[in-house]
Amino acid sequence: MRLILTLALLACATFAAPTHAADRIVAVVNDQVITLSQLQSRAALNLRQVGIANPSAQQRDAVTKRSLSNLVDEELQRQFAKSAGLSLGKQERENAIASVRKNMGEATWQNLTGGMTGAAEDKIAAEALWQKIIASQVAPRVQVSTPEADRLIAELGKSRKVEDREISIIMLEEGADTEANKNLLQKLTELKQKTDAGESFSDLARAHSDDKSAVNGGKLGWFGTGELNPQLEESLDNLKVGQVSEPIRTPEGWYLVRLDNIRTNSPVDINPQTQLELFLLAAPAAADKAAAKEQAKAFDAATGKLKTRDDVAKYFSEAQYKDAFPLSTSLGWVTQNDLDSDIAQAIVKTKPGQWTKTVTVNGNASRVFVADTRQAMADKLAAYRDRVLKNMYGNRVELESRRFLQNLRQRAFLDIRL
Incomplete structure (x- = not known):
């Protein structure tokens, strides 16, 4: 599904032992062979990596068969990559190995590779090459649409x-x-x-x-x-x-x-949220009644000239407020729940294109311009949809990858002699 350079890779690692004259062939994969010594190394390593210290005969047999299957698949992948002009560059190989060692931690790496570092690194590179095959041959064919995820989420939303x-x-x-x-x-x-x-x-x-x-x-x-x-x-x-x-x-x-x-x-709330685009015009509250009266006039003069969203946006982008209203800011798109209670209450009856009356917010005199409203997906729902889409896509890539490998097996000449 993705490049998972973790302990799981090493559990399926291929360790190519030297081929001796008496080394029996256990499988033929097109024009390449897998030897008994390779299989024995792989099976022994798999048993150690999965934590089976004293395997029964049945466990050993099962792991040996699975190990041979893994060896055959890896050889098929290598042969396909060669025919498709795909390879793993030196830097890519080094990056893949470094990523595994970093994620494991050096102590774990040393414990799991057990003196077979070179072979372990070869396996990591082989897995990285397989992921390259998936990226170029499989993933481009997989599609997941947002409406699919939304239909699923809508069904879940009906549940309690x-x-x-x-x-x-x-x-x-x-x-x-x-x-x-x-x-x-x-x-x-x-x-x-x-x-x-x-x-x-x-x-x-x-x-x-x-x-x-x-x-x-x-x-x-x-x-x-x-x-x-x-x-x-x-x-x-x-x-x-x-x-x-x-x-x-x-x-x-x-x-x-x-x-x-x-x-x-x-259940995730699937109802859309009402968002408001707001601009806050604010200054420290006046110290006395006379100053408050003058401040009110300044508010009226400023807001009286700012009738449209474009007028307000320009006013704020040019910071024309900085002398009279130094605490002003564009609040952007927000929901009622994001707002200070005083602002939230002030804008309840304010329509788009209007200013609120003067309210006190955190000790400051303020007026709010409601520029526009829109219906938008709730943040939690958006995050959940992304999660669903990711899982749906990953599952389909995994399925297509298995089918792709199955097709390689069906087209290949395989002679299993175990």
Whole structure:
């Protein structure tokens, strides 16, 4: 979905061990091979990175198979990049590696790479190259429209409550054909039975999940209503905290989902806000009645000449107020809630193109010009819409990326000899 240079990358890292004469070939990818020593290095590293110190035979087998799948995908990506004229420059490579080390912290980096720094850096570069492929070949085809997000938000606005849900997943990528998907369903069913029998969901995710969240035991974090795949949302609606779903098929692949936690929020207010464009003419309050009378005359003289929005805007832009009204300012577009209570009360009956009467604001004599009004999206709604749009776009890029990789697999000559 995006370049995530984190611990998850290292959990799937490729460590190309030297090829020896007796090194057996475990896979052929078009005209390139993957050797047993490469696979063993990858599987050993994956087990260490996901925290499985003493793996069972079944866990070791699952991680080995997933490691080989990762190796094959990386080789396919490298070959495609070469054919498409895509490459990773030296500076890009260095920047990607530096970003990971900075985000991890040096102590964590050293602990996780364990003397295999060069190989780890190669993997980070490979992931960066894959993101280049996505950026040039996949992302330009993905579109998400604002009306789509607005329709979703409007539906949520009808609810009395909106739930955020914290979830964990085990994800298996979509199979190449009917038989493959039948086997995936069987595998997920068996994993579900293990969770029902008390086995750790996190350990099973680390050993079996194809998603990058596997390194964190499948934890994905918090998601608001409408931000997940519809099939996952529907399944989560029927779960209580701590429960695991039945196998779910989505366009991205096969899932088991565990509901970790729930928090309930008030729905986002979808009603537009009335905003006002205001100009504040202000000066220190007069010290006595005589000074107040003179000040009132100055206010009348100034506001009497400023009848239109353009007149007022020019007056303020040129700071013509600075001698008589040194505390004046353009307030810009604001809502009633943004205003001092005295100003808010003063403008209640003031129409666009009019000045208020003189009011006292923070000890200063003031008049406010209401230049215009408009209906605008509430700030919280705008931020929520941006969040929804970002998640919708990210989900679609992820889906299209998986499809793109699946297409590479289908077009390639693959000979798996494990």
